[in-house]
Amino acid sequence: MGSNRKSQDSQGEARESGGGNRRNAINGDENNTLTKEPKSKQVEIQFKIYMINIQCFTRQKLAEIESVIDNDNKIFCLTETHQKLDKLALSKGINKIENMREMKDIKGGGLMMLHRNSDNTELNKVETISKDLLYAKCKIHNNTIHILLLYLSVGNTEEDKNRDKVIKIECENIIKNINDKESLLILGDFNGHIGFLGHQNTDRNGEIILEWMNEHRLILLNAEDRCTGVYTWERMQMKSVIDFALVNEKLYKNFEEMVIDEDKNEFDISDHNLITINSTFKGQNKNLNKGKWEEVKYFKTDEDNLNDFIKKLEEILIDKDTDRITEMDSSIKEVAEDKLVRTYRRKMLVEEKVEEQPWFSEEIRKGIKERKELNRKKRNERDNVVKESLEKKYMQKKKEVQLLIREEITIYEKKITEEIRRNKNKELWENIEKRMEYENELAEEDDIIRIGDYRFPKVLREHMDPMMECKRKIIPMQEPLITKEKVIACLSKLKAKKAAGPDGIKPEFYKALMKSKTCIEVLVRCYNKELEIKEKPESWKTSRTKMIEKKRKPRAKAGPFLVH
Structure with missing residues (x-):
């Protein structure tokens, strides 16, 4: 009996202690470990x-x-x-x-x-x-x-x-x-x-x-x-x-x-x-x-800066007695860096490549473009009657595009499903490799014909025979001469606001040379000198080609291409 009473008393003390802990937690007692709550996360x-x-x-x-x-x-x-x-x-x-x-x-x-x-x-x-x-x-x-x-x-x-x-x-x-x-x-x-x-x-x-x-x-x-x-x-x-x-x-x-x-x-x-x-x-x-910060260079091509550019370039060309195009290009870049270059800072970001959906087709793209065009015309139209008509056409085109997307997704999913049913994954990849090997074999087995030291595919035979006949009648071309008028005509055709080539010289720099009699004379001398010399400058043999990804174009339908 006594032990039971002590046990009940100790349980009561425990209940009171537990209740105290809960009250302390509610009242925010900092001394009690139960009251500590995790720090709230920052809200964006x-x-x-x-x-x-x-x-x-x-x-x-x-x-x-x-x-x-x-x-x-x-x-x-x-x-x-x-x-x-x-x-x-x-x-x-x-x-x-x-x-x-x-x-x-x-x-x-x-x-x-x-x-x-x-x-x-x-x-x-x-x-x-x-x-x-x-x-x-x-x-x-x-x-x-x-x-x-x-x-x-x-x-x-x-x-x-x-x-x-x-x-x-x-x-x-x-x-x-x-x-x-x-x-x-x-x-x-x-x-x-x-x-x-x-x-x-x-x-x-x-x-x-x-x-x-x-x-x-x-x-x-x-x-x-x-x-x-x-x-x-x-x-x-x-x-x-x-x-x-x-x-x-x-x-x-x-x-x-x-x-x-x-x-x-x-x-x-x-x-x-x-x-x-x-x-x-x-x-x-x-x-x-x-990302990291980067210094971005650009060239100031306003009239005042270009005049300073020409003046400095004339002094250098006269001092050096320039007659090679490589020297001319080097002088142009040197003066442009000194007189025209300006910089500004921007952040470099890590690009996240976005893959286009495989079911996205040219027909969908065309529909979206037409829908956007109708939306633009609708917003700009002031005549209420015409605007109402455009609103109906826009909603109709919107529904058509939605249905078209659903159909393309369904077709694509069925296609993938059938491929999986017909072939196991391993067999599918083996078939792809066999197809690639087969195409390579066809390329190697093409018939080749020889004419002198030259080798040509057999399919070009009908073109080669007339060419060999013409070779006996060819009259040697006279040595070309580049004139001042030709240089000015070519410079005037250059388009401004275009990217520079591998030599880093922008079209605006060359167009500015037309204002200078000295620069034109040096250019004419350099070009004619290059025609006399057998070995041509390396800058004439290279180009800069940048492939621009058509992000809205389905990659599945993209054909092969070559970069020269």
């Missing part, structure tokens, strides 16, 4: 920044933009809003910060950023001197981003130059005050060209971008491999790259991709294309950790 936050030159903000455009800002992780940046009188009322939950020009200013201008109210996202305006610069400090889940939205003048008057100078100086002062641990984004309508994006040469506003990239180590997102699309402005048959986005290295670590909507699938509300910048915070991008 997808953050998007949109930017477009809106060309006058209207109610219709506002409605479309507000539908995009459906959560607090999105900011919409607008240039040329023309909202001096602030006529538009925003929907509940949408906030804005803006910078507008004075009423007396004839030009509209206007910059604006829109975002949704949230405890997670905070957007605060920082006052600036220029009305064409909007500076905001954005806090998203304890991450701070400095955003500079700007608009540079398209004109070339003294007033425009002074306006842009104020913006440039103010931006540079802001950049210098931002430390390496803070993220920086500069974007907007620069109304400028940088030479290596688009077909226009570098201009005054483009020089500002290149200067910031070199001096402040900023990264141009437009030039990144993870940027989809090139042209940011298009009207009729004209198009160019005038809207840009630059980031510092801190923000680049969070950068995922940038999309330039050239097809206007998202918006058809301006002749500028929508730019979308996607970033991820509090998470690591594995591809970025594998």
Whole structure:
């Protein structure tokens, strides 16, 4: 009896002790090991920044933009809003910060950023001197981003130059005050060209971008491999790259991709294309950790730099008394490296090869292309009757493509199934090897005919007999002579903006030589000298051929090809 009572008492103490432990765990007693909980994992936050030159903000455009800002992780940046009188009322939950020009200013201008109210996202305006610069400090889940939205003048008057100078100086002062641990984004309508994006040469506003990239180590997102699309402005048959986005290295670590909507699938509300910048915070991008920084070289081929290039080249050619094409090429490269080369930095990424589905056919590709074309026409059409007709055609084509894909998948699966049924895996591979050996044997057993020291396939016999007859009647060709006129004619036909060959000399360098009488005379002398010499330069015997993979083309139907 006594022992039973002691046992029950000890069990009661244990229950009380257990209850105490549970209470301690609920109350968060740090001294008790049961209260420790595993640390929470970091949450990846997808953050998007949109930017477009809106060309006058209207109610219709506002409605479309507000539908995009459906959560607090999105900011919409607008240039040329023309909202001096602030006529538009925003929907509940949408906030804005803006910078507008004075009423007396004839030009509209206007910059604006829109975002949704949230405890997670905070957007605060920082006052600036220029009305064409909007500076905001954005806090998203304890991450701070400095955003500079700007608009540079398209004109070339003294007033425009002074306006842009104020913006440039103010931006540079802001950049210098931002430390390496803070993220920086500069974007907007620069109304400028940088030479290596688009077909226009570098201009005054483009020089500002290149200067910031070199001096402040900023990264141009437009030039990144993870940027989809090139042209940011298009009207009729004209198009160019005038809207840009630059980031510092801190923000680049969070950068995922940038999309330039050239097809206007998202918006058809301006002749500028929508730019979308996607970033991820509090998470690591594995591809970025594998990549390394690289210096990318490009050549500035504007008129002033090419004039300096020609002047320096003339001095070298005269001093060396050049008469061989190899010496000429060496001098051109040497001067180009000295006078024309510029560099910018970008991240090298590890490419992830994407295999195309084996059932993907040319018919599917054609159907998708037609569907996209109908969608584009539908979006751009202003006549409601025509637009309704295009909508019906688009939906019909969409159904046709879906059915076509299902049919191709079914056919492919049946084919694979039948092959497996007919052959075991080992037998299938053996048959493939036998087929390859058979084809090689056929190639070796082709009949060969001999004519003198030459060997030819038998199938060419009918062509060889007439050729041997003609050989007795051939008149020796006179020694050719290359003239100044021929050289200039050939140089004028060279196409600019093309890749250099193995010698590294771009077509623009040779075309620039037409401006120099000295360079043309040296070229004529070099070419005629090469004709006299039996051994030709190695650069004439080699070429650079790069195979461009047709990613949308089914590999199963790809034929053999040769690279010469």
